[in-house]
Amino acid sequence: MHDLAVRGGMAVLGWAVVRCDIGVSGGRIATIAERIEDAAEVVRADGLLVLPGGVDTHCHIEEPFPEGGFQEESWESASRSAFAGGTTSVVAHTPQFKGGGLIEQHRAARGRAGRAMIDYGFHQIVADPSDAAMAEVPALVADGVGSLKAFLTYDALHLDDAGFLRVLQVARQNGLMVHVHCENYAAINLATRTLLAAGCTAPKYHAVSRPPVVEREATARAIALAELVGQPLHIFHVSCADVAEEIARAQARGLPVKGETCPQYFTLTADDMDRPGFEGAKFMCSPAPRTAADHEGIWGMLRRGVLDVVTSDHCGFSYEGDRGKAKNGRDAAFDAIPNGIPGLAARLPLVFSEGVSKGRIDLPAFARLVAENPARIANLYPRKGVIAVGSDADLVLWDPEREVTITNALMQHAIDYTPYEGMAVTGWPVVTIRRGEVVMRDGVVRAAPGSGQWLPRPSRPL
Ligand code: URP
Ligand code: ZN
Numbered sequence: 001m002h003d004l005a006v007r008g009g010m011a012v013l014g015w016a017v018v019r020c021d022i023g024v025s026g027g028r029i030a031t032i033a034e035r036i037e038d039a040a041e042v043v044r045a046d047g048l049l050v051l052p053g054g055v056d057t058h059c060h061i062e063e064p065f066p067e068g069g070f071q072e073e074s075w076e077s078a079s080r081s082a083f084a085g086g087t088t089s090v091v092a093h094t095p096q097f098k099g100g101g102l103i104e105q106h107r108a109a110r111g112r113a114g115r116a117m118i119d120y121g122f123h124q125i126v127a128d129p130s131d132a133a134m135a136e137v138p139a140l141v142a143d144g145v146g147s148l149k150a151f152l153t154y155d156a157l158h159l160d161d162a163g164f165l166r167v168l169q170v171a172r173q174n175g176l177m178v179h180v181h182c183e184n185y186a187a188i189n190l191a192t193r194t195l196l197a198a199g200c201t202a203p204k205y206h207a208v209s210r211p212p213v214v215e216r217e218a219t220a221r222a223i224a225l226a227e228l229v230g231q232p233l234h235i236f237h238v239s240c241a242d243v244a245e246e247i248a249r250a251q252a253r254g255l256p257v258k259g260e261t262c263p264q265y266f267t268l269t270a271d272d273m274d275r276p277g278f279e280g281a282k283f284m285c286s287p288a289p290r291t292a293a294d295h296e297g298i299w300g301m302l303r304r305g306v307l308d309v310v311t312s313d314h315c316g317f318s319y320e321g322d323r324g325k326a327k328n329g330r331d332a333a334f335d336a337i338p339n340g341i342p343g344l345a346a347r348l349p350l351v352f353s354e355g356v357s358k359g360r361i362d363l364p365a366f367a368r369l370v371a372e373n374p375a376r377i378a379n380l381y382p383r384k385g386v387i388a389v390g391s392d393a394d395l396v397l398w399d400p401e402r403e404v405t406i407t408n409a410l411m412q413h414a415i416d417y418t419p420y421e422g423m424a425v426t427g428w429p430v431v432t433i434r435r436g437e438v439v440m441r442d443g444v445v446r447a448a449p450g451s452g453q454w455l456p457r458p459s460r461p462l
């Protein structure tokens, strides 16, 4: 007897799209068969696709600020938003503050995530690779942290070459993946000072201060240093094909380098930051959104497999409020506006609509980009990211024909806006199942705070 059966849907099983039933026992997929009769609960999926639950390996949730306080997206609100959009697992970030350690922050982050409904893991940010901090890495590994995150820009976080090399070395010694934000810190600072001195302060100058070359240079440098150390590398939030070419060149040379992109890089442009007044701040993230032509470049790189993961880079900054975009006033210069935009719930609908509905990718590719490949890079596969016997029963029942106009209410996050407001999408999640439990049906999320599970991610010694 199964606990639950999903009946009559078209399931995406790796490369095959098959009409079948899926039986769940003890939170895992127990049976995939033409017909499953014995089930305590049945979820009808006629006319729907059955997809693996989304895996979003780049999120910022309830992160503390160096000056105190937390981002306003809590683990509970982020879980609601994730389920509303068909995502069932996330990997978020634990910060390190310069001069501080790792373990204390990690324990605190795990404590906050105790309220999660979604399953979760953490990347450990390294902002200060001191001997003392690096000595704490084995303890993180023992607790299931499978990756380090390095930033090559941002005042509070950036690493110089020596610092980045140290992170690469420690990661190699401990079998960890390194994820990296690639932009040239000095170049951005120079451009920012020049723009501000000329009175160019509006949100649109954010994009001018960090053009693609700034991202391309840092990407090439990060790859070269990882090659030197012999450390696999994952380049976060690639904004355009020009940057992805650096990854393609590394891959052609056989280097273990992979790349991620996010929906903002095929739906938004730098012009969005030129909306009237302070409105442009709603679209401000780093790297900056580029041009409409760059959207096609990103799709080309996704089809080639140079980029093979699409995450949200979900960032909990509202427009209003003392922690939001306008926290330094509506006339704040672009460099005083928090970077980052929310996108947890919008991710799957945007990739599906722009990708599958518009004929740019097929269904199996969609499932790989939003579920299987993120699970693989995070070392969560095959527990997560795939519909297979023995995997967690994380499933999304998806209506491929449903036409929806995105609104902030549909996102169900704690943030007071979505940068995708008013965008029309074709394809929408109607039921989300997490480890065999229906946690979202027709937009109504029902799950107990604290029901999310910590996802230990084993290290992979080289
Ligand atoms: O603008 C962004 N992306 N903010 C979030 C932090 C980061 O860079 O990933
Ligand atoms: Zn980043």
Ligand code: ZN
Pocket: 058, 059, 060, 313
């Ligand atoms: Zn990020």
